[in-house]
Amino acid sequence: MSVSDVNIKRRKGKLEKNYYGYLFTAPFIIGFLLFSFYPLIYTFYLSITNTTLMSETSKIVGLDNFKQLFDDKFFMQSLRNTWKIWLLNFIPQIGIAMLLSIWFTNNRLKMKGVGIFRAIYYLPNLLMPATIAVLFFNFFSMYGPVNQLFSQSTDYFRSTGWTQGIVIFVQWWMWFGSTLIVLMAGMTSISPSYYESATVDGASAAQMFTKITLPLLKPILVYTLVTSLVGGMQMFDIPFMLTDGRGSPSGSIMTMNILMYMKFSSTKGHIGAAASVGVVIFIITCVCAFAIVRLLRDKDPEGTGVSSKVKSRELKKGAAGV
Amino acid sequence: MLKRKMAFALACLMSVGLLAGCQKPSTSTTTKPSDNTPKTLKIWSFTDEVKTYALAYQKEHPEVKVEYTMIPMTNGEFQTKLKSTLQSGDVPDVVSLEISFVKEYVESTYLADISDLSPLTKDMKTYQYTLDIGSSQGKLKALSYQATPGAMFYRRSLAKKYLGTDDPVQVQAMVSDMNKFKDVAKKIKDASSGDTYMVASTGDFANLYFANRQKPWVENDKLVIDPKVNDLLDMAKEFRQNGYEAQATQWQEGWFAGMNDSLVDPATKKAKQVFSYLLPTWGLPYVLMQNGIPKDNADKTAKVGKDTTGDWACISGPMPYFWGGTYVGAIKNAKNLDTAKDFIKFMTLNETTLKNWATGVYNNAYLKAIDNTIGDTLGQGPGDFVSSQKVVDSIVSSFDNSDASKFIGGQNSYKAFQAAAPSINAKLIQASDDAIQRALNDPMANYASGKGTKEETIKAFKEAVKNALPDVKVD
Numbered sequence: 001m002s003v004s005d006v007n008i009k010r011r012k013g014k015l016e017k018n019y020y021g022y023l024f025t026a027p028f029i030i031g032f033l034l035f036s037f038y039p040l041i042y043t044f045y046l047s048i049t050n051t052t053l054m055s056e057t058s059k060i061v062g063l064d065n066f067k068q069l070f071d072d073k074f075f076m077q078s079l080r081n082t083w084k085i086w087l088l089n090f091i092p093q094i095g096i097a098m099l100l101s102i103w104f105t106n107n108r109l110k111m112k113g114v115g116i117f118r119a120i121y122y123l124p125n126l127l128m129p130a131t132i133a134v135l136f137f138n139f140f141s142m143y144g145p146v147n148q149l150f151s152q153s154t155d156y157f158r159s160t161g162w163t164q165g166i167v168i169f170v171q172w173w174m175w176f177g178s179t180l181i182v183l184m185a186g187m188t189s190i191s192p193s194y195y196e197s198a199t200v201d202g203a204s205a206a207q208m209f210t211k212i213t214l215p216l217l218k219p220i221l222v223y224t225l226v227t228s229l230v231g232g233m234q235m236f237d238i239p240f241m242l243t244d245g246r247g248s249p250s251g252s253i254m255t256m257n258i259l260m261y262m263k264f265s266s267t268k269g270h271i272g273a274a275a276s277v278g279v280v281i282f283i284i285t286c287v288c289a290f291a292i293v294r295l296l297r298d299k300d301p302e303g304t305g306v307s308s309k310v311k312s313r314e315l316k317k318g319a320a321g322v
Numbered sequence: 323m324l325k326r327k328m329a330f331a332l333a334c335l336m337s338v339g340l341l342a343g344c345q346k347p348s349t350s351t352t353t354k355p356s357d358n359t360p361k362t363l364k365i366w367s368f369t370d371e372v373k374t375y376a377l378a379y380q381k382e383h384p385e386v387k388v389e390y391t392m393i394p395m396t397n398g399e400f401q402t403k404l405k406s407t408l409q410s411g412d413v414p415d416v417v418s419l420e421i422s423f424v425k426e427y428v429e430s431t432y433l434a435d436i437s438d439l440s441p442l443t444k445d446m447k448t449y450q451y452t453l454d455i456g457s458s459q460g461k462l463k464a465l466s467y468q469a470t471p472g473a474m475f476y477r478r479s480l481a482k483k484y485l486g487t488d489d490p491v492q493v494q495a496m497v498s499d500m501n502k503f504k505d506v507a508k509k510i511k512d513a514s515s516g517d518t519y520m521v522a523s524t525g526d527f528a529n530l531y532f533a534n535r536q537k538p539w540v541e542n543d544k545l546v547i548d549p550k551v552n553d554l555l556d557m558a559k560e561f562r563q564n565g566y567e568a569q570a571t572q573w574q575e576g577w578f579a580g581m582n583d584s585l586v587d588p589a590t591k592k593a594k595q596v597f598s599y600l601l602p603t604w605g606l607p608y609v610l611m612q613n614g615i616p617k618d619n620a621d622k623t624a625k626v627g628k629d630t631t632g633d634w635a636c637i638s639g640p641m642p643y644f645w646g647g648t649y650v651g652a653i654k655n656a657k658n659l660d661t662a663k664d665f666i667k668f669m670t671l672n673e674t675t676l677k678n679w680a681t682g683v684y685n686n687a688y689l690k691a692i693d694n695t696i697g698d699t700l701g702q703g704p705g706d707f708v709s710s711q712k713v714v715d716s717i718v719s720s721f722d723n724s725d726a727s728k729f730i731g732g733q734n735s736y737k738a739f740q741a742a743a744p745s746i747n748a749k750l751i752q753a754s755d756d757a758i759q760r761a762l763n764d765p766m767a768n769y770a771s772g773k774g775t776k777e778e779t780i781k782a783f784k785e786a787v788k789n790a791l792p793d794v795k796v797d
Binding site (some may be wrong): 053054055056065068072073074076142143144147148150151153155158183199240241243245246248249251252259262263264265266267268269273 | 589
């Protein structure tokens, strides 16, 4: 028996011990259990108690918090507001980001300065949301610069439409750059040969977009949609900082997270009631995210997502090449 | 082999690093501080006022290391931060509590009982209402260094121009109730062809109505809407619709601009003036005197506004009220409870301290000599009204000729406050006042600007209260 034989034997013995996998994932698992899973469970527990920060004792009150929540006009309003603000900023956000990324990645246009544009569009995302909110508050305040442009001054933050509009605009302006980058990355990773062959076959730009770009971009789109949904349902900083932190005027920019924060920061600090809002947000987000993933799930068994026509042509081309 | 060992070691290290985060920071408590290590006094507050006291205390007690933390309370950040820290264990020793939420803490179990300072309060003749606010079930838990009777400050030059006199007695007679106040507002608007507003915002007189309610906001866990709320809504709407107020928001740019005549109508670019501000004792040194002077413009190239010093007068206004007040309490499980108590005693029940505070001894130069890193703005001017009647009586005559009295045309404001302070009643003060009054802001602003009927406004107010205070019943 040579030395190498012994070595092989020893190494084999070690290799069979699969616990290395567990060991290397342990930090994540422990972190997840401690900092994500436990708080989640604890939030569910809190939501059925009347815990407040100002008293050291609490008791379980069942579903009272939820009952109160659904009786509350502000909660239903915050639910509607959150969806409205998110949808109205997400649709133009993805639309414009899509349009720009098609232009920027188009091989025929070969636009110059794409990097600069991309950086400029992304810049607002680097600013602190608090700074942006204060900036816009000052722009549109009664004695602010916007009013000085017109002969009639408007109290923008007393108008529900204006205030919501400002929040929607800020959200759009802050996030379309980030969506643009993700979409562009997705588009540049689509093999140019698809487009080449489509061009050879005389496909129009619209056809190429709907038949090649969109299907191949689907995973990226699902990702953008889900992350934006999660972010949108948790919208807090801009609407919170823009007016009085209570969704004024008339609760028009009260989002679910502001409502949750209000319950938490109320006189007694009702974290039980706040947790019930959190639970509702969690359930809504989960249901919607699952629905999106399910609806946009790849029905192509091979999982590439390319429409079969293109693919068969691609195969043919490959065969001809050989 | 080596690689594998390294990887294993690294993985272990990572897990350890993760777990270390969960460990309680118990190591520091095991080593008992010996007598020569400085004691740390952690103070949390929401303005710079308490910092002045902290520095003065530092001067007298060099053996104590004072750590001062300022957290603003504009949107309730201070309260939130404090509440979430209380149960975490790493608490400050002394906390400032504003009148709008002090009751919540006084009624809770988090503040230490400082009843042993009670005999001293008798000695100092501390105004009873401040003690009532700071006590719960016979236990004293928080004390204040100030008493805050309200007043009305108006511009003498404008009074002379539009009302024919600037004499405080005569002007007081003209505005002795809210209806007269409104009549004067109309008179001023007409006489100045709309260029002078009676007040800068509708929020200015809200406190007057709140202070004169017959019933507290919450009775038997139920919201009580006093008839005064109705009156307030009417008056706010009348002022807004008739252009008697500048549509500014309290504590924001336009509101301050009225104090040094730098208010400009954004649309017409016309200069506007504000006739009066309804402010309590602290409004004079902290708000009016600091903003009634020319200020840097936005890019700091020039000064805007003019010096309005001497052009003000102080009267008691349409309704008696009091507004604000900062209280201090010690946290029960603070690390240095004795030092905390000693600081509270120094700050609220020490004759010399209060005298220095009220007469402007703690100015910037004084504080800089203690700590030269504080900058050029921190300092306490003369004129704040203190909570000890003994001190008030002894210093009132010194205000005959102070900066504060120069600012209000030679009047002694202290004398007026001295007369008003003993009659302040704190029976209406409840823990939830702040939340409820904040809940009224938005519906009231809507109603004033002509949106919605009164029923809708009251309904919106009730909904907002229901939302903000889950345990208050609203019908």
